[in-house]
Each structure stands twice: as structure tokens, then as C-alpha cells.
Amino acid sequence: MNRTRVVVIGAGIVGAACARELALAGFDVLVLDRGRPAGGTTSHGEGNLLVSDKGPGAELALAQLSARLWPRLVAEIAEDDPRAAAATEFDPKGGIVVATTEAGADALVAFAEAQRTAGVRTERLSAADVAAAEPALTREVTAAVRYPEDAQVQPAGAALALLGSALRHGARLRTGAEVTGARVRDGRITGVRVAGEVVEADVVVNAAGPWSGPVSARLGAPIAVRPRRGEVLVTTPMPGVVRHKVYDADYVGAVGTGSGELQTSAVVESTWGGTVLIGSSRRRVGFDDTIRPDVLGAIAAKAVRLFPALADAAVMRAYGGFRPYVDDHLPVLGEDPRLAGLWHATGHEGAGIGLSVGTALLLRELLTGATPSMPVAEFTVDRPAVLA
Template identity: 60%
Template sequence: MAHPDVVVVGAGIVGAACAEALTAAGLRVLVLDRGPLAAGTTAAGEGNVLVSDKGPGPELALARASRERWPRLLAELSAETGSGADVEWEEKGGLVVATSPEAVEPLHRFAAAQREAGVDACVLAPAEARALEPHLTPEVATAVHYAEDAQLNPVLAATTLLTAVRRRGGETRPFTEVSGVDGERRVTGVRTPQGTIPCHAVVNACGPWAGSLVDRAGLAILPRRGIVLVTAPLPTVVRHKVYDADYVGAVASGDAALQTSGVVESTRAGTVLIGSSRQRVGFTERFEVPVLKALARKAVTLFPVLAGVPVMRAYGGFRPYAPDHLPVIGEDPRLPGLWHATGHEGAGIGLAAATGLLVAELLTGRTPHVDPEPFRVDRPEVMAA
């Protein structure tokens, strides 16, 4: 291809969504990744497209826009390719469960605030919750049903987006590490072991590694590790994404120590995914037995039927954590032409569709579909010292 207009660094779900939206806007795009495509944080995700875990505010607005966009985008890509875009999209809905009397009132209060923001959050009595999930613990005190929660296969989704990029004349290059960005007053190119690639703009979609892409324009983005257990295939045991009420608190916590909560959902293949954990331990990949035990114990608390089910494997990944729990989306004022799309932590799969569109809108000067101000790069919480 001719010199690209934009180089996207990072071929995960967020980078792929940015590249897709930019090529849809008519720009020449090159996607680079230091490893295989969609093999980093994206491959370690559960595929959640959630509104249930976000309180009123800018992240919820971005999540709702992305939830609306995902099925439309997939339909458009299917029509464009003529071959379908099966990314295992399931509008399964979510169920948030309180298993103690103390958790009832906070969960109801959180759901009421979401309803004020336009979220479909329906409070259920214990019998109603068990009608939706027959294997749910009898200890359920109340639950909230979120009809909008969905799931997809994150690797299939990312590769589908990148396929569209290539069909439009874009290019993807795995195993190509970017060692720096050229340009004193604005971006002029990116440096790789194969040489410098001239371009007009760079999108930093490196996930938890985004803070170190450009030394002079660093970001306070840190890795936050998460681990998921995978059971052997089962008949349908879990119909929705189900998690206990303390999950929202774990997501919002800034504590570096281990945070766990019960999160259980099935896949199309019949396996059950069990999470979730959050822990700031740098890029340490070693699994810790106490974390695995905590996840299994909390899953059995929600679904006692899982007690005798074998776990086939566990996998983990690093989420891009921003101290104020908001993504970083926009142009870096310290180096015009450098754009960031990172900091989504565990919500990157769900937020990717709207993030990619927002980057394309801002970069091409179009009216953004969501307010970009809260995600600014130069907010004090994420500007590295």
C-alpha cells in the first residue's frame, strides 16, 4: 500500500475497531502489532458487552452507545463481505444477584440510578430470579435483570473488524514492534525494526502497554491482571451472564490488592466461564492458587450445581487500568497527530465499537456521537509525570 494516513498500534479489539472506523471514513490504515493479531488482552477476555456494571456517567454513555452500535456494525460488515460475520453475538441479558440482606438496598439503589439514566434494570424477587436461572442458589435475596447485556467472541470480533480493514485496502502486520514515534512538532511516522513508516497520525491502542509507547507523551496506564476459569462442556446450566452484587464494587475499586467476585456465564460451546479477579501485580503472569480457589468458591456460591464440575483450564490477561476508571480517547496535546484509545480496563470488548467510531469522528473532524470531553488525554489523572 502507499504510505498510510494512520498507523494503528495494537491489533486487539480496540485497535481493530479504530482501524475499521477509520477505513470506513476513507483513510488508508496500517495496523501493527508486536505479536499475533488479537492475541493479547483481547484473547484473554470473556466477551462482555455490558451496561449492568456501570453507574450513571460518561462510561455508561459510551457503553450504551457501543451496545447500540455493535449489532448494527456486525450487520453492516456481514452485508459488506457477503459471508456473514459470526462472532457468536448473543443478547443473553445479565442478572446481578444479592445473596445477603445487606446487599439488597445498595443493589436496588444502584439499579434505580441506572434507570434514571435510561438503562433497562428490572428488580426481581427471588422466585423470579430462579425462574430465569433455575440452578441459581436458593440464597438469592434479590436480583436485577439487565436485558441489554450481551456477549460475543472477542477474537472473532477483532478478526472480523480487521478483515474489513483489509478488504478496504488497509493492511495488518503482526509481529511488528513499534519502537518509537517520529516527529518534533507533530507525528511524521513510526519506527519499526524494518525501518520508519511515514504517516500523518498514530493511534496508540496498546492496551496495558499504552503508557510506554512514547516516552515524552506517557500515560498513567497500568496493567491489572484478571484470571478466568473454564469448565468442561455442560448442558445448559447458566442462561445469562450472572454475577454477584459486589462485582460493581470490585470494578470501581482502585485497590492494588486482589479483588474477586462471582461472575458466571456459559459459552456457545457449552463451557462455563468463571471470574472475576482484579489485581495490580505488574506484568507478572504466574497464577496463584488462592485466586483460583476464590473464583471457584464464589461460582459455587452462585450456582451450587457447579461444585462437581471439572475445570479444564484457567487463563489470564492484563487489563489497561486508568486511575480514574475512564478510558483515554483522543489526541495528545503534547504531540499533535498522536491519538490514544486505551484505559478501558475490563470493558474494552463492550466499549470498542463506540471507541473506534469516536476516534474516527475526532480525527476526521466530524461531530462526535458521544461527548469526548471526559475521556480527554490531558486530564490530570492519566497524564504521566
């Protein structure tokens, strides 16, 4: 058995997925988190597992890999712990992207065609199709594309299910353990410092999400991962009003922008419990966690234009979270060239829930010397956007 000691920093969904994959491969895994599992970014997202918002390239390939893995992993977890698998609320309900202007329609159709050539399943919907699929959706739709491969999970439930599976396969967890530094010998990391002690490690995986930048700096190998904030509104239960994940075509542009200013678009979906999640916003404000009414108002206004029935919805709560942002909008995955033994698995921004399981598989393959399931050259740590 491989008894390489691996310390995974971060018990969010990416760290949990990595811990599970490495524990299954026989590594001696310890997960450290300064708070509680799934207590940071993971619990402040919508649980999207999307291929629809990514153009052809490495990130789309990772999304496609992850989309193939998710149902298999949920089934594997169900064999050991049916309740944990059920708590993931895995729902392969598909997504629908709509445009409400002629210019938006042209852009959406062209984007979908490019995705189709990359292997994404797309279905152009007529006005009648849209009305049948989403009766409450505005009729002012100029184009609509259905993505059958889009899915959703309850993010905290999914993270805890992955982490629980990792623990059942030998991984260990320490909470309330903030990493403050590294022990380095001959250019290799040999441990991390936690509350006055050194936790020994042969390999350290930085999976701290938006905090990966500060954590990497403490370890002596800083990477340019910064927080980008998003907010979500949650209605009281409205069963049947929204049947798919539905968003306007502006969402793809908001995801890809490098602007630090506020970007909003309509992203609407329901949960198993019937509540409706309404997003989305993106802005760079550091780690300022203030909930701003003007941001929530902008999100709500766009959502109501998409689903007029939401005008009478009762908002139960609102929450916001930080996403790990990299200037070139690609994840960071691989060993740090400046410090042997330090690996990064971060930088997924708002796609980390969906991409977590593919990221974990690639990490395991890279660590064990296996051929990666897809090319990873675009995710390397030594690219300009990461070491800037």
C-alpha cells in the same frame, strides 16, 4: 477520498474497531502489532458487552452507545462475510445481577435505580422470576435485577471479524512489528520506528491496551496506563446450566476499586459451545503472568456459592490477562496535547471488548471534525489521572 495515513498500534479489539471505522471513512490505515491479531488482552477476556456494571456518567454513556452499535456492526459484517459474523458469537442474552445479603440488596436496588434514570433498561426480579430464569442459581438471593441490554461475544472472533472487515475496506496489517520510537518534526509525530525503519504517518493511534503506557513512553508522550491482571476458569461443556451472564453485586465494587490488592467476585456465564466461564479477579502485579492457584481458588469459591452445581464441574483450563488500568477508571480517548498527530484509544480496563466499537466511532468523529455522538470531555488525555 481522504488519504490521511493512519498507523494504528495494536491489533486487539480496540485497534481492530478503530482500523475498521477509519478505513470505512477513507483513511489510509496500517495496523501494526508486535505479535498476532487478538493475541494479547483480547484473547484473555470473557467477551462482555455490559451496561449493568457502570453507574451514570461518561463510561455508561459510551457503553450505551456501543450497545446500540454492536448488532448493527455484526449485521454489516455478515453482509460481506457471514462466517466472520458468526465467529463473533454475538449473543444479546441479557445479564442478571444478584445480591445475597440485605446490605447488598439495598446497594443493588439503589444502583439499578440510578442507572434507570440514565436510560438503562432494568427489571427487578422476584424469587420466582429468578428461579425461572436461572434454575441452577442459589435460592439465597435477596435481590436480583435483569439487564436486557447486556450481551456477549467471543472476543477473539469479534476482533478478527472487525479486523477482517477493515482489511476488506483497504486497511493493511503488519504483524511482528514492535514500535520502538517515533519520528517527530516541529512538535508533530510523522512516523513510528519499527525494526530499524520508519513507518510514515500523518496520525498515530495508540491502541496497545495494557502496553499503551510503555508504547506512549517510547513515542515521547507517556500516559499513566498500567496493567491490571484478571483470571478466568473454563469448565467442560455444561449446556443449559447458566443461561445469562450472572454476577454478584460485589463485582461493581471490584471494578471501581483503586486497590492493587486482590479483588474477587463471582461472574458466571456460558458460551455458545456450552463451556462456563468463571471469573473474576483483579490485581495489580505489573506484567507478571503467573497463574496463582490461590486466586483461582478464591474465584471458584465465590462462583460455587452463586451456582452450587458448579461444585462438581470439571475445570478444563484457566487463563489470565492484563487489562489497561487508569486510576480514575475512565478510557483515554483523544489527541495528545503534547505531540500533535498522536491519538490514544485505550484505558478501558476490563470493558474494552464492549466499548471498542463506540470508542472507534468517537475516534473517527473526532479525527474528521464531526460532532461526537456523545460528550468526550471526561476521556481527554490531559486529565490528571492520565498525565500523572
